[in-house]
Amino acid sequence: MGKFRLGLIINPLAGLGGSVALKGSDGVAAEALALGAQPKAGLRMHTALEELLEFKDKIIVYTASGAMGEDVCRAMGFETEICYQAPLNTEAGDTKSAVAELCKLQPDLLLFAGGDGTARDVYAVVDEQQVVLGVPAGVKIHSGVYGITPKAAGIVVRLLLQGELVSLMEADVMDIDEAAFREGTVRARRFGEMRVPAEPRYVQAVKMGGKEVDELVLADIAAELIDEMDDSLYIMGSGSTVAAVMQELGLDNTLLGVDLVQDRQLMASDLTAAQLLEATENQKVKLVITLIGGQGHILGRGNQQLSPALIRRIGKDNIVILATKTKLKALEGRPLIVDSGDPELDKALSGYYRIVTGYRDYVMYQVANPSE
Incomplete structure (x- = not known):
């Protein structure tokens, strides 16, 4: 059988603002790092990928260089191909550029680590037919495109590799206005839908x-x-x-x-x-x-x-x-x-x-x- 083609993107800045009480990372990554925040998104993706280690010989990972995916994947022993050269200091535009390059390869699944801002960036460029799944690594996770935990996201991919029936559904991409949130106002907005896998759901009206x-x-x-x-x-x-x-x-x-x-x-x-x-x-x-x-x-x-x-x-x-x-x-x-x-x-x-x-x-x- 052909190998499972896993597209993988990590937003290294996701979640930086949480530990230093900035209530998000959008536009404040430098401030968060200055306050001592430690990047967590790579570790979150590592947790998800641990669920796939027994299937390493059945997977080829297409990803971006360095902290955007390559480092974690190579360290864990996955066959890895680089499709986007990321700069040392990444920003939102790099997520969009990397996803655009990945989508040209039509991966079986695009797995990304980040928060709602990352989901928005993925949604902005991803093909509507592309199946995606988020590994939660941000401060804000209002979107329905994420696994409930990093491990849960990995389990869903594992089910695919085991040949289980994995249903597809359209899930909302949500985000809040971080500037308003920092002032105490929750202002959520729906930006669209992306196609995501879920664990099998066999009970239906028919x-x-x-x-x-x-x-x-x-x-x-x-x-x-x-x-x-x-x-x-x-x-x-x-x-x-x-x-x-x-x-x-x-x-x-x-x-x-x-x-x-x-x-x-x-x-x-x-x-x-x-x-x-x-x-x-x-x-x-x-x-x-x-x-x-x-x-x-x-x-x-x-x-x-x-x-x-x-x-x-x-x-x-x-x-x-x-x-x-x-x-x-x-x-x-x-x-x-x-x-x-x-x-x-x-x-x-x-x-x-x-x-x-x-x-x-x-x-x-x-x-x-x-x-x-």
């Missing part, structure tokens, strides 16, 4: 007696995909989960074949590999697929019409995977499998994907390939 009711779950999955549909040409793969989307759209469906949908209308049915290549030339395309229950294959079993040439044209970022949590749990932590017949493509497709498991409900799950 369950009865703790078990998913398949028809209701499939209807929820279908409603979520339909809500997200844009003007792309959608290749609708085979299987009952994708069929539920077609049913919700009121369109005829080829259960064991591949259909084309655009603007929620059926454009063509039961296409061959050659027909799909012809129909998608110079088009904006998305592929909707599901897994074969029990096996976990998403490519290479029952959908050979989806040729390597077509998949390369579509691109990894335009593949939408639908699945019930029941099917995913039945895999008992085994990854989803791509077996396109092209080993290089299979390798490129590996990694962690956002799986649609209900309405506004997702989990992160690993896709691998037989050659690794």
